Amino acid sequence: MTTLSIRHLYKEYGEQVVLENVNLEVKDNEFITIVGASGCGKTTFLRMLLGEEEPSRGTFLIDGTPLPNEPGPDRGIVFQRYSVFPHLTVLGNVLLGLELAAATLTGRLFGAQRRAALDQARDMLDSVGLSEAQDKYPHMLSGGMQQRLSIAQSVIKNPKVLLLDEPFAALDPGLSADMHKLILKLWERHKMNIFMITHDLKEGFELGTRLLVFDKVRLDPQAPGRFGATITYDIPLGVTGKKLFDELTTTTQRTERFVDHLAPA
Amino acid sequence: MRRIINLRPSSGSAALLAALPFFLLLIAYLLGSSARLAENPEDKLLPAFSKIGAAIQQYAIDPDPRSGEILLWADTAASLARLAWGLAISAVIGLTFGIVTGIIPYARAGLSPFIAALSLIPPLAILPILFIVFGLGELSKVVLIVIGIAPFLVRDLALRTAELPAEQIIKAQTLGASSWQLTLRVVLPQLLPRLLDSLRLSLGSAWLFLIAAEAIAAENGLGYRIFLIRRYLAMDVILPYVLWITLIAFAMDYLLRTVTRTAFPWYAGAGK
Numbered sequence: 001m002t003t004l005s006i007r008h009l010y011k012e013y014g015e016q017v018v019l020e021n022v023n024l025e026v027k028d029n030e031f032i033t034i035v036g037a038s039g040c041g042k043t044t045f046l047r048m049l050l051g052e053e054e055p056s057r058g059t060f061l062i063d064g065t066p067l068p069n070e071p072g073p074d075r076g077i078v079f080q081r082y083s084v085f086p087h088l089t090v091l092g093n094v095l096l097g098l099e100l101a102a103a104t105l106t107g108r109l110f111g112a113q114r115r116a117a118l119d120q121a122r123d124m125l126d127s128v129g130l131s132e133a134q135d136k137y138p139h140m141l142s143g144g145m146q147q148r149l150s151i152a153q154s155v156i157k158n159p160k161v162l163l164l165d166e167p168f169a170a171l172d173p174g175l176s177a178d179m180h181k182l183i184l185k186l187w188e189r190h191k192m193n194i195f196m197i198t199h200d201l202k203e204g205f206e207l208g209t210r211l212l213v214f215d216k217v218r219l220d221p222q223a224p225g226r227f228g229a230t231i232t233y234d235i236p237l238g239v240t241g242k243k244l245f246d247e248l249t250t251t252t253q254r255t256e257r258f259v260d261h262l263a264p265a
Numbered sequence: 266m267r268r269i270i271n272l273r274p275s276s277g278s279a280a281l282l283a284a285l286p287f288f289l290l291l292i293a294y295l296l297g298s299s300a301r302l303a304e305n306p307e308d309k310l311l312p313a314f315s316k317i318g319a320a321i322q323q324y325a326i327d328p329d330p331r332s333g334e335i336l337l338w339a340d341t342a343a344s345l346a347r348l349a350w351g352l353a354i355s356a357v358i359g360l361t362f363g364i365v366t367g368i369i370p371y372a373r374a375g376l377s378p379f380i381a382a383l384s385l386i387p388p389l390a391i392l393p394i395l396f397i398v399f400g401l402g403e404l405s406k407v408v409l410i411v412i413g414i415a416p417f418l419v420r421d422l423a424l425r426t427a428e429l430p431a432e433q434i435i436k437a438q439t440l441g442a443s444s445w446q447l448t449l450r451v452v453l454p455q456l457l458p459r460l461l462d463s464l465r466l467s468l469g470s471a472w473l474f475l476i477a478a479e480a481i482a483a484e485n486g487l488g489y490r491i492f493l494i495r496r497y498l499a500m501d502v503i504l505p506y507v508l509w510i511t512l513i514a515f516a517m518d519y520l521l522r523t524v525t526r527t528a529f530p531w532y533a534g535a536g537k
Contacts, residue, residue, distance in 0.1 A: 050435065073441035082430035085437075087454045087531050096450065097440035107446040139534030150436075157440060 009058035017228035036214030037256040040229040076154030351410025359418025367426025384416030
């Protein structure tokens with residue numbers, strides 16, 4: 001049972017306001033997709049969830065207590081790339097999380113403990129379809145397989161929250177459907193909260209139970225950094241239609257153009 | 266006619282081309298040597314191969330009448346021992362300080378400028394200090410090699426540590442890794458092959474410092490011998506010694522490369 005509660009959250013870097021007045025209540029086992037123009041604080045929001053950044057103002061509670069200010073095992077992450085360990089085999093990558101938890105000093109397991117952990121890791125690999133590849137090194141895998149490995153590596157820790165930072169953006173479009181099926185299956189089985197950032201509005205609509213749009217409400221060309229982004233749409237999914245899709249496409253494109261226009265050449 | 270940048274030799278002709286400069290050098294030596302010897306049979310600068318052969322016999326095969334040792338082997342053993350100690354100690358220092366300054370921001374803030382300043386001291390300039398402090402024995406020679414290459418290794422490995430993708434470091438923390446576990450299971454194993462790469466790069470400097478130290482104060486060693494017989498213009502001994510040193514350096518480089526490839530099969534593809 002995990003809940004998140006975010007109230008009047010601001011994130012500023014000096015004069016630059018990135019997020020302003022973000023409010024969000026998350027119930028247990030929600031699958032939240034986050035879309036928005038680039039530069040609208042999606043990644044900053046994710047980094048705050050990770051503990052990489054601290055809020056400038058406001059409260060950010062997980063299960064009623066303030067979010068820790070560094071990454072920890074209760075919040076898993078899958079980045080777009082670089083999030084598997086190149087020096088470990090596929091099996092070793094999945095095993096790592098179990099070894100770190102059980103062996104504080106050596107970070108390695110031996111004997112019966114290792115065999116039990118190996119069984120658990122193999123089951124996990126089985127459920128993401130990587131059993132055949134267990135002895136390979138990550139550089140021998142395709143991009144899609146590497147992402148599945150990264151997901152397996154995080155999910156085996158049973159995190160309360162799983163963060164996905166555009167995990168499928170670098171993959172061939174044909175692969176996304178399979179990856180969507182996989183992530184939904186894991187979400188149902190492991191009962192976690194998922195936050196997934198995506199650039200792809202369609203993906204944001206298809207996956208998940210709730211869609212958040214991060215956008216700037218006020219666009220001031222004289223002081224572009226003066227106003228930050230906030231959550232402009234908070235939509236329970238399953239009730240969406242084409243009209244809403246078009247409306248969101250229009251508004252995010254407007255901000256994207258605004259940001260592009262201001263970006264130094 | 267195709268552009269010259271698009272013309273590629275076959276593997277056979279590539280081997281021939283590779284051998285050609287060596288062959289030309291040999292020819293040039295023979296011609297120069299016989300021309301000089303024809304003018305002055307006592308010439309020492311470019312000795313005939315027969316003379317070099319006799320010197321090799323004297324130094325590498327027959328025991329020295331005074332000490333009973335075979336000089337080339339005794340010199341090689343002494344030099345390699347110094348080199349091995351110097352490289353091993355530098356590797357440990359490089360790895361320890363490289364990782365610590367690469368991954369702990371407080372250690373980086375405190376130590377990096379100091380190490381950068383240390384690495385600017387010309388090691389040969391403080392060789393007299395080393396002789397004064399550590400005496401003329403083995404220790405001062407090993408210390409010179411360490412002072413010469415350890416700062417480079419530390420800085421290079423700190424850079425390599427900092428180059429590990431931030432995503433990996435964050436991911437390891439979300440898997441529950443402590444700072445120690447992160448170092449042990451994520452950073453150290455990925456730095457070992459990079460350490461071997463850096464060691465290969467510093468082999469040349471290590472030899473330089475070794476020979477310099479031996480030339481100035483030693484009782485044996487490859488560098489000592491070359492500088493000793495220089496007094497007699499004994500090119501027939503110096504030339505084989507230089508060839509031998511080159512061969513050892515090549516073998517060490519080859520060995521390090523082979524170890525990197527076989528012990529870390531993931532390393533070559535890890536850039537992807």
